[in-house]
Amino acid sequence: MPLGTYKEAVSARSTDKKILDVSQDGGIVSALLCYALDEGIIEGAVVAGTPDEDWRPIPTVVTSSDEVIAAAGTKYSMSPTLSVLKEATRQYGLEKLGVVATPCQTQGLRKAQAYPFTRFVVDKIKLIVGIYCMENFPMASLDTFATAKLGFDSLQDASKMDIGKGKFWLTKDGEDSGLAIKETHGYEQAGCNICQDYVAEWADVSTGSVGSPDGWSTVLTRTDDGSNIFKAAVSAGLIETKPMDEVKPGLPLLEKLAKGKKDKNTAERERRAKMGVKIPTIY
């Protein structure tokens, strides 16, 4: 099962123009968080914001829809999101918390929930929205792509960043510049090359662009909580959906990429293991 355990797979899009204006794809993460906040399912969420508009993701605690929307959009560098969970459950006093997490962060959260190492922190988490992730770049790598490879003066000149159609895209003055994904190899975090999880298999709900048309997202509902919240947001008219088999390229592409990550990184794990390098356990 390259996509992990899931209840339902659909193609979906936020119906809120405010969200779609700023979202990476279908605005599902923002729509779910806004709905959960407005309904009191969560009191706040930990998300990756870019308060300085410099593409550097900063883990941010949000407690209102406006703050969710201000933090919308994918960041391609690592946000140390879990580092602010404590603050969210302490000085912010949040007792029902949402988290937007990459697959690796989701694994960490689930481990923390399974083991009694954290007191009054992870038990407050009511919703984990997982985002698809093939790999993640340190800020210095993103700078290199912008300046050395795409000829920008600075990464800050880019108004949008995206990965799709086999390329890493930066938008400047309305014009898109693409860098072939194979050009980015070697610039990712070393840990990403042994990760087996593309689709946040342990989240309550996972989402990302792959499998759906432009402007839409592919959503996998995984847990009862995740499924209920997603369905309620759909019923409330905040999210519109299409069956996966009616959209192109559809689930086969997502499965292909997820399986591709597992296969490629399994080979890398074996290569490293042969060198005597310690490899983390797969769950």
Add this chain to the structure above:
Amino acid sequence: MLVSNFLIEVTYLKDRVVISPTTRQEGHAELVMEVDDEGIVTKGMYFSITPVRGLEKMVLNKAPETAPVLCQRICGVCPIPHTLASAEAMDMALGIEIPKAGKLLRKAVAAAHGINSAAIHHFLVAPDVVPEDKFATAVDSVSAVRKVVQYVVDMCAGEGIHPSDIRVGGMARNITPATKERLIERMTAFRPQLEEHVEFIKNCVAEAGLPADLGVVNQPLLATDATYGTNEFDMDIFSEVLPEAWYDDPEIGKRGCSVIPLLNGENVETGPRARMEKFAGFKDKGVVAQHVARANEMLKNYDACMEALDAIDPSAPANVSYDKRGTGELGFGVIEGPRGTDVHMAKVVEGKTQFYSAIVPTTWNIPTMGPATEGFHHEFGPHVIRAYDPCLSCATHVMVVDDEDKSILKNEMVRI
């Protein structure tokens, strides 16, 4: 008799009753009572047999921020006052003026912890004063009280035990407006419950049949403030003597593990009763008075906590940046902890801690507690000791391990 894992020896020598270790307190101490033919105590000697507290040495030559992190581990029962005293001592040693919001957060935390620690003590003395049919009620009430006040400590200081967010220079972060509102809301709803708890404990103590004058001493009082504490400490009137010089019995002098701190050459009484007498006009003395004062102080701490929470401006900074090189002067952190005045002293030179010392509340009370048992039957001895809520685990547990095979050669902590 076997309590927990410790074998408690009650030895009846010709004219001596020895309880080792004394029970339902933190850490290990011994009570030696010389008694007359009727069993009345003629001389009481109480001393710590918890060997070493190495923390003051561990912080030396390290960054000043290390001290509050390590020294809060002095105790798991009242880590908050130790963290606060350590941070305040470092603040002074580095010449830091912490922001108002940071100070208010510290005050709220200290007061909430004061309530928590008194509640823990009620649990420890419940077998002495609470009738069997009300025991479950007492335990439930203690738990309910602790839950609310520990919540305040959690939110403001990061952790209810060993707080992570009390820092040199203030507090790690301020609370948000929503958190302030929630804390005040919960504390407001909690007031009747706390009043009920205080009344319940006072009634139990009143009906426990303890002699009215039990444990009365007339030692000078040590209390610097009604609730939080001031960082003023008069080194000119302070002295310390070794146990050998204090206890008449040379054997006890040799085994006693804590130095004897004195003010103007005299041993003192510190704790809730001392504070209530000095700052709230409370006049009674002795065991019953100590229990009553401790219970009443819960309400005083409640008011102090609410006052601090109410005054916090959530948008204000809770800490300041500072120069960590140090003033080279001795800094004092004097906190009124649940068991009395907790004094930490620190000196920082060129960014490293050069001197550190902590005189913890029970250390002040140790020389006073033994004589407080005098004049009553030795069976009341443990009641007198527990009324001070002694906490001797302010120590590092030490074992001697064989270098080669790591076998334990000496483990005096668990085989007293």
